[in-house]
Amino acid sequence: MATDVILPRVDMDMTTGRVSHWFVKAGERIEKGAPLFEIETDKAAMEIDAPASGRVQIIVTVGTQVPVGSTVGWILADGEGEVTAIASDALPDVAEDGVPGSVDAVEAPLPASDAAPESGQIRATPLSRRLAATHGLDLADIPGTGPNGRVQAADVEVLIGKSTANPMDSDNILNSAWLRQGAGASAGDPIILIHGFGSDLGGWRPFVQGVTTDRAIYAVDLPGHGGSSLGASRTVSDMANRVVESLLGAGIKGGHLVGHSLGGAVATMVAADSRIAARSLMLIAPGGLGPDINAGFVNGFAAAEHEDSIAAWMLELVFDGAIMTPALIKATVKARAAAASHETLSVLARSLFPDGTQATNVSDLLRKLTLPTRAVFGRLDRIVPVAHASRLGGMVAVHVFDDVGHLPHYEKRDEVATLLLQHIRSAG
Amino acid sequence: MDQIVRELSFAQAIQEALSIAMERDPRVFLMGEDIGVYGGAFQVTGDLVHRFGEDRVMDTPISELGGAGVAVGAALGGMLPVYEFQFSDFATLAMEQIVNQAAKLRYMLGGSVSVPLVMRLPCGSGTGAAAQHSQSLEAWFAHVPGLKVVQPSSPHDAKGLLLAAIADPDPVIIFEHKLLYKTRGAVPEGHYTVPLDKAETKRVGKDGTIVATAIMVVKALEAAAELAKEGIDLEVIDLRSLRPIDVPAIVASVTKTHRLMCVYEGVKSLGIGAEISAAIAESDAFDFLDAPIIRLGGAEVPIPYNPELEKAAVPQVADIVAAGRRLVRGR
Numbered sequence: 088m089a090t091d092v093i094l095p096r097v098d099m100d101m102t103t104g105r106v107s108h109w110f111v112k113a114g115e116r117i118e119k120g121a122p123l124f125e126i127e128t129d130k131a132a133m134e135i136d137a138p139a140s141g142r143v144q145i146i147v148t149v150g151t152q153v154p155v156g157s158t159v160g161w162i163l164a165d166g167e168g169e170v171t172a173i174a175s176d177a178l179p180d181v182a183e184d185g186v187p188g189s190v191d192a193v194e195a196p197l198p199a200s201d202a203a204p205e206s207g208q209i210r211a212t213p214l215s216r217r218l219a220a221t222h223g224l225d226l227a228d229i230p231g232t233g234p235n236g237r238v239q240a241a242d243v244e245v246l247i248g249k250s251t252a253n254p255m256d257s258d259n260i261l262n263s264a265w266l267r268q269g270a271g272a273s274a275g276d277p278i279i280l281i282h283g284f285g286s287d288l289g290g291w292r293p294f295v296q297g298v299t300t301d302r303a304i305y306a307v308d309l310p311g312h313g314g315s316s317l318g319a320s321r322t323v324s325d326m327a328n329r330v331v332e333s334l335l336g337a338g339i340k341g342g343h344l345v346g347h348s349l350g351g352a353v354a355t356m357v358a359a360d361s362r363i364a365a366r367s368l369m370l371i372a373p374g375g376l377g378p379d380i381n382a383g384f385v386n387g388f389a390a391a392e393h394e395d396s397i398a399a400w401m402l403e404l405v406f407d408g409a410i411m412t413p414a415l416i417k418a419t420v421k422a423r424a425a426a427a428s429h430e431t432l433s434v435l436a437r438s439l440f441p442d443g444t445q446a447t448n449v450s451d452l453l454r455k456l457t458l459p460t461r462a463v464f465g466r467l468d469r470i471v472p473v474a475h476a477s478r479l480g481g482m483v484a485v486h487v488f489d490d491v492g493h494l495p496h497y498e499k500r501d502e503v504a505t506l507l508l509q510h511i512r513s514a515g
Numbered sequence: 516m517d518q519i520v521r522e523l524s525f526a527q528a529i530q531e532a533l534s535i536a537m538e539r540d541p542r543v544f545l546m547g548e549d550i551g552v553y554g555g556a557f558q559v560t561g562d563l564v565h566r567f568g569e570d571r572v573m574d575t576p577i578s579e580l581g582g583a584g585v586a587v588g589a590a591l592g593g594m595l596p597v598y599e600f601q602f603s604d605f606a607t608l609a610m611e612q613i614v615n616q617a618a619k620l621r622y623m624l625g626g627s628v629s630v631p632l633v634m635r636l637p638c639g640s641g642t643g644a645a646a647q648h649s650q651s652l653e654a655w656f657a658h659v660p661g662l663k664v665v666q667p668s669s670p671h672d673a674k675g676l677l678l679a680a681i682a683d684p685d686p687v688i689i690f691e692h693k694l695l696y697k698t699r700g701a702v703p704e705g706h707y708t709v710p711l712d713k714a715e716t717k718r719v720g721k722d723g724t725i726v727a728t729a730i731m732v733v734k735a736l737e738a739a740a741e742l743a744k745e746g747i748d749l750e751v752i753d754l755r756s757l758r759p760i761d762v763p764a765i766v767a768s769v770t771k772t773h774r775l776m777c778v779y780e781g782v783k784s785l786g787i788g789a790e791i792s793a794a795i796a797e798s799d800a801f802d803f804l805d806a807p808i809i810r811l812g813g814a815e816v817p818i819p820y821n822p823e824l825e826k827a828a829v830p831q832v833a834d835i836v837a838a839g840r841r842l843v844r845g846r
Binding site: 215 | 801802803846
């Protein structure tokens with residue numbers, strides 16, 4: 088059987104190497120252990136010995152740069168013909184700058200280094216690689232939720248339908264809180280608040296201050312936000328399902344739903360779920376009404392780690408930046424540091440908004456709903472276009488505020504609170 | 516027969532082991548600087564000189580090399596010496612006798628002799644004794660075939676390992692962390708031994724494995740209790756023996772928990788953590804790792820005298836808690 092001669096890693100941070108010399112000619116015989124070829128890296132040149140005895144077949148010629156682990160030649164046993172069916176990764180595309188164009192990472196013989204992964208390479212733990220291989224999954228198809236997008240066992244287990252090993256994810260119930268206890272059952276059904284992408288239930292607190300009602304007010308952290316694990320949730324419908332299960336788990340069978348942005352699309356799906364008796368629906372700058380979304384914001388805000396970058400994106404949310412007080416920015420930065428990681432948000436951003444597009448459209452669903460529905464938009468919204476207001480159908484009351492951006496409930500708090508109370512009252 | 520168990524300090528447990536061994540076998544005797552009337556630098560030998568006399572509790576001159584040489588010679592001659600260094604740092608003076616003689620003679624003389632020697636080395640930082648009296652040099656000794664090297668973390672193990680060491684036909688080096696001497700724990704009365712080659716699981720967990728030594732076992736257990744409140748359930752293995760290392764115990768644990776952190780007081784690089792990490796990377800447990808291995812070890816500096824810097828130079832409970840979160844949650 089022919090023996091594979093590969094380009095070994097001779098240096099810690101080596102990803103590619105150049106064959107600088109073959110000590111034998113193609114077809115010549117070599118004894119195991121004799122010098123076979125020389126490789127050159129940025130730092131060193133090194134002789135590599137023959138791994139077996141036999142005739143040499145040269146695949147990679149002198150001067151060619153190839154990724155570590157590539158087949159550079161074969162040693163053929165007596166009477167054995169040349170190897171013709173070369174695996175696709177034996178001759179990888181190498182761009183002119185020497186960076187490999189595509190390397191099949193599952194086959195890559197070496198673990199990823201600490202450096203940023205090159206395109207095509209995948210960060211994955213040994214256990215996740217093992218699980219993926221056992222179940223015939225391609226790691227490239229598995230979104231990694233670990234540090235730097237690393238694929239971990241839990242990410243694979245999500246796909247193979249097994250409950251995750253990570254205790255943080257084992258609990259399908261979302262983190263939630265009563266932002267106001269209310270005056271009890273006599274005060275009527277509770278108000279249920281569902282926040283937007285990159286926020287958490289705490290983001291409702293300023294708004295709730297302005298809502299004068301005896302009703303209880305309840306808020307959830309969406310999967311991958313605040314205190315809720317991402318788990319297997321990747322779509323708006325996954326999220327709505329977990330919201331419903333969490334509401335039922337908390338003994339809440341119905342209420343008045345309020346959703347902001349992404350939470351608007353989620354709230355619409357929750358309202359359509361027969362397990363929850365939704366009394367009314369209020370959408371604030373809702374998502375899910377059309378394909379357009381500010382992809383730069385979504386990706387930038389998801390990836391932002393530093394206070395300055397988070398602050399810069401937060402200014403995009405509003406028309407008048409003065410409303411983004413340093414205290415508000417600090418609170419957001421702190422919440423982000425303590426809760427959802429930027430990796431988790433980036434994973435979500437990729438699946439919710441692939442190619443910078445809102446993948447889920449709930450406008451048909453909205454038209455079918457019979458419950459009282461109202462929507463509030465800011466005319467100067469830089470995240471979701473106000474034009475989406477026209478896709479709501481004639482039965483939805485639409486309010487558009489001038490000189491307001493994506494956060495009407497911050498920028499026109501008292502007005503939006505008044506609308507909410509009127510809306511709930513009219514719903515009975 | 517039911518054993519009677521009481522609470523003793525780590526130092527009392529060692530003294531009790533020495534006393535039991537001397538009562539059982541007249542060949543057992545103690546050597547060391549100031550271990551007689553003064554009772555030892557850390558009061559471990561205490562009043563043993565009054566109970567067993569100066570022939571069996573011998574004060575030696577301030578020459579570690581000389582004392583160690585006498586101890587090796589006595590062991591070769593059929594005695595069972597237990598030599599105490601005042602500080603493990605001073606064992607550097609006796610390396611010739613420990614490394615070139617005690618560790619080698621059985622091999623070089625074709626098994627015709629053995630060196631049944633026990634050495635006790637108070638080690639570690641935390642007492643404000645500065646750079647020359649606070650080191651954790653156990654990895655040096657564990658690098659020498661021919662020696663056995665153990666490090667108890669509890670009074671129970673301190674007594675049992677010492678009695679096992681005295682019963683062993685070959686040289687055994689025992690590192691006693693100075694901050695442990697006053698810690699207390701349950702210790703059975705009478706003679707018992709703890710195996711010289713076995714790690715012990717001090718806490719069972721499922722989310723990750725901490726392998727720790729000596730005082731770091733105590734700190735790791737505190738950290739694990741803290742992390743349990745956050746839903747992170749860590750297993751804590753007390754390595755106990757550095758030579759040989761109980762690799763199967765660690766492999767079994769990591770295969771179960773998928774994550775590994777090593778916590779030790781010696782300088783982080785080229786130490787115990789490197790050895791354990793490499794052993795796992797070479798083992799079947801590699802395919803079960805679901806996160807990078809974490810090492811928490813001493814800073815790459817001589818131990819500072821300033822008390823705050825001294826604390827900062829070795830892993831503390833808060834460091835282990837933070838690393839535990841990183842290990843399990845990735846951040």
